Amino acid sequence: MTKRKFGLALSMVLAAGTILGACGAAEEETPEGTTGDTTGGETEESKFSVAMVTDIGGVDDKSFNQSAWEGIEKFGEDNGLEKGDGGYDYLQSKSDADYNTNLNKLVRRDFDLVFGIGFLMEDAVNTIASQQTDAQLAIIDAVVDQPNVASVLFKEQEGSYLAGVAAALMTKSKKIGFVGGMEIPVIERFEAGFLAGVAAVDPSIVVDVQYTGAFDKAELGKTTANRMYSSGVDIIFHAAGGTGNGVFSEAKELKTKDPDAYVWVIGVDSDQYEEGKVGDTNITLTSMLKRVDIAVQNLSNLAMEGNFPGGETTVYGLVEEGVGLADSRGAIPEDVLAQIDEYAKKIVDGEVVVPETVE
Amino acid sequence: MSNRIVNILVPVISVILGLLVGAIVMLVSGYNPIEGYAALWNGIFGDIYSIGETIRQITPYILAGLAVAFAFRSGLFNIGVEGQLIVGWFAAAYVGIAFELPKMIHLPLAILAAAAAGALWGFIPGLLKAKFKVHEVIVTIMMNYIALHTSNALVRAVSDGDANTGSIHQTASLSSRFLENMTDFSRLHFGILIALAMVLLMWLILEKTTLGFELKAVGLNQHASEYAGMNVNKNIILAMVISGVFAGLAGAMEALGTFGFVSVKGGFTGIGFDGIAVALLGASTPLGVIFGATLFGSLKYGATNMPNAADIPEEIVSIIIAIIIFFVASGYVIRLFVERLGKKKEAK
Numbered sequence: 001m002t003k004r005k006f007g008l009a010l011s012m013v014l015a016a017g018t019i020l021g022a023c024g025a026a027e028e029e030t031p032e033g034t035t036g037d038t039t040g041g042e043t044e045e046s047k048f049s050v051a052m053v054t055d056i057g058g059v060d061d062k063s064f065n066q067s068a069w070e071g072i073e074k075f076g077e078d079n080g081l082e083k084g085d086g087g088y089d090y091l092q093s094k095s096d097a098d099y100n101t102n103l104n105k106l107v108r109r110d111f112d113l114v115f116g117i118g119f120l121m122e123d124a125v126n127t128i129a130s131q132q133t134d135a136q137l138a139i140i141d142a143v144v145d146q147p148n149v150a151s152v153l154f155k156e157q158e159g160s161y162l163a164g165v166a167a168a169l170m171t172k173s174k175k176i177g178f179v180g181g182m183e184i185p186v187i188e189r190f191e192a193g194f195l196a197g198v199a200a201v202d203p204s205i206v207v208d209v210q211y212t213g214a215f216d217k218a219e220l221g222k223t224t225a226n227r228m229y230s231s232g233v234d235i236i237f238h239a240a241g242g243t244g245n246g247v248f249s250e251a252k253e254l255k256t257k258d259p260d261a262y263v264w265v266i267g268v269d270s271d272q273y274e275e276g277k278v279g280d281t282n283i284t285l286t287s288m289l290k291r292v293d294i295a296v297q298n299l300s301n302l303a304m305e306g307n308f309p310g311g312e313t314t315v316y317g318l319v320e321e322g323v324g325l326a327d328s329r330g331a332i333p334e335d336v337l338a339q340i341d342e343y344a345k346k347i348v349d350g351e352v353v354v355p356e357t358v359e
Numbered sequence: 360m361s362n363r364i365v366n367i368l369v370p371v372i373s374v375i376l377g378l379l380v381g382a383i384v385m386l387v388s389g390y391n392p393i394e395g396y397a398a399l400w401n402g403i404f405g406d407i408y409s410i411g412e413t414i415r416q417i418t419p420y421i422l423a424g425l426a427v428a429f430a431f432r433s434g435l436f437n438i439g440v441e442g443q444l445i446v447g448w449f450a451a452a453y454v455g456i457a458f459e460l461p462k463m464i465h466l467p468l469a470i471l472a473a474a475a476a477g478a479l480w481g482f483i484p485g486l487l488k489a490k491f492k493v494h495e496v497i498v499t500i501m502m503n504y505i506a507l508h509t510s511n512a513l514v515r516a517v518s519d520g521d522a523n524t525g526s527i528h529q530t531a532s533l534s535s536r537f538l539e540n541m542t543d544f545s546r547l548h549f550g551i552l553i554a555l556a557m558v559l560l561m562w563l564i565l566e567k568t569t570l571g572f573e574l575k576a577v578g579l580n581q582h583a584s585e586y587a588g589m590n591v592n593k594n595i596i597l598a599m600v601i602s603g604v605f606a607g608l609a610g611a612m613e614a615l616g617t618f619g620f621v622s623v624k625g626g627f628t629g630i631g632f633d634g635i636a637v638a639l640l641g642a643s644t645p646l647g648v649i650f651g652a653t654l655f656g657s658l659k660y661g662a663t664n665m666p667n668a669a670d671i672p673e674e675i676v677s678i679i680i681a682i683i684i685f686f687v688a689s690g691y692v693i694r695l696f697v698e699r700l701g702k703k704k705e706a707k
Contacts, residue, residue: 056625092666095628095629096622104408123618182522182625183623185521213511
């Protein structure tokens with residue numbers, strides 16, 4: 001018995017030895033192969049991969065996160081990447097406890113560049129950046145002071161200023177609404193710009209400002225919009241991510257009940273024209289574009305070329321075409337559009353400096 | 360069939376059934392169940408980092424489960440664990456930020472602050488129940504909202520209108536370089552030791568003290584306890600206070616361990632509500648709560664790996680996790696079935 005067991009053990013050791021030996025050989029071979037010919041073969045591995053973590057709004061929030069994801073998809077298509085490892089991918093966060101782990105998971109899957117989308121991810125990106133010092137990270141809407149993090153900010157106030165001008169020129173009731181998500185600096189920039197834009201046209205216009213306290217509660221957006229519209233507001237600008245979808249559904253309901261109702265919504269982040277469709281008409285006046293997609297693509301391209309702007313902050317304003325208004329598709333008449341363009345020109349020329357905070 | 364075999368068989372069958380139905384859901388929606396479950400498994404035990412994060416996730420679940428279980432043993436439904444957790448979270452973080460003390464004093468002080476805040480949040484419904492017979496379910500649910508928005512307002516007040524208080528001082532932190540390095544930078548912290556100590560404490564209170572005996576008696580039959588000369592009102596208040604302490608400590612785990620700060624919340628954390636399920640899965644016993652919390656925490660954390668590694672959408676994952684927990688919770692039906700099967704065989 002003992003002899004047989006010994007024999008078994010011996011053969012297993014031998015087997016393990018040969019297997020491990022094979023492993024060692026393979027490991028040695030690979031680096032030789034790659035150093036031998038850097039240009040030919042191995043193209044699969046030299047591809048640049050990029051991924052992002054959404055905040056709790058989710059990748060289909062029809063605004064901020066979605067815009068970022070579209071940018072990454074576009075980058076992937078342009079460079080012939082596929083969704084998944086070594087290409088491009090995203091992870092969705094269900095609560096703020098997930099930010100850290102999601103970022104970490106993507107870094108561990110060896111993505112060359114990992115984006116944290118949104119102000120709420122500031123701490124998580126900071127932590128991961130200090131732990132995984134070899135990783136390249138990027139954050140949108142916040143500044144993280146680490147050598148391996150590229151920060152991207154937008155001048156939301158400039159785009160919102162134009163949205164405010166458009167709303168002030170289009171309102172009939174002289175009452176305009178603003179629905180914000182959480183009261184964080186980013187959204188306050190939206191509010192400040194919007195208020196300044198309205199006041200620039202007509203200081204007597206009343207703006208009803210409401211914060212819902214969440215980016216993912218469409219039902220809250222709907223009740224807030226309901227209150228605003230029934231108090232005589234005719235145009236609502238929302239900066240509330242998924243919560244804003246409730247603003248759209250409320251406006252669409254009003255329009256369905258009464259096709260002559262004068263109700264409008266100004267969308268945010270992406271062109272939200274599709275959200276406002278009611279039969280043949282549309283309640284989307286325009287959208288304040290925040291080209292997260294362009295920022296994401298630019299940054300990915302820079303990193304791919306080896307010029308990753310780690311430790312730097314890039315700011316996208318009206319001049320850089322990082323913010324602006326979407327095509328209104330006829331909702332705003334030509335003469336009004338011309339007026340809006342004049343205001344835009346003033347900002348570009350530096351004549352008007354839009355405030356970042358509400359005074 | 361002997362009782363012992365049934366006792367082991369029931370949870371095993373329920374988990375297998377849950378996994379099977381979950382697999383069917385994945386198949387029907389066009390995903391590979393084997394890949395899905397492999398991702399779930401790897402998400403929990405895949406590497407040292409995952410294990411660290413899983414334990415991190417289990418920690419507040421244990422305490423939230425204890426909170427619900429303790430009140431439940433005294434005949435009270437504490438639905439307010441969520442709110443007590445939130446005030447505990449804020450209190451611990453506030454102490455962690457506002458004071459500068461040596462670690463020996465600072466850390467215990469922050470933990471005590473969380474416990475005290477949770478206790479206060481449990482005391483109010485306890486008092487209302489004892490004095491005015493206001494049902495604790497209603498009061499605790501409402502206290503959740505008060506806690507959420509009060510904490511949000513306080514965070515703003517403390518941080519000059521910001522949405523985040525910034526990090527606590529290192530002297531108040533439960534996190535440890537040692538555990539982090541050991542688990543490849545997971546957020547595992549010393550809180551798990553506190554949670555386990557509390558499990559022991561609850562067992563001691565319930566099984567080894569007069570107080571525990573009285574609490575259980577009140578839970579079983581209020582009138583009989585009163586007739587036996589126990590002060591029912593005092594026991595109701597005490598039960599809610601102790602329950603609140605456990606819940607407040609769960610908040611301290613988040614404040615001092617996982618996050619190291621408190622931020623404005625858009626909604627509830629969900630840990631307190633999940634605590635109800637954890638307590639019921641664990642039959643409201645201290646040891647059972649550990650198992651309940653482990654199951655809940657592992658599934659919740661492991662599930663985040665399913666979209667990551669197997670490309671299964673978030674929504675399907677939520678359904679699968681819900682199904683598994685559902686089957687585990689409906690163990691009674693399976694027990695009935697197993698016992699009947701056993702009887703039939705004996706009859707033959």
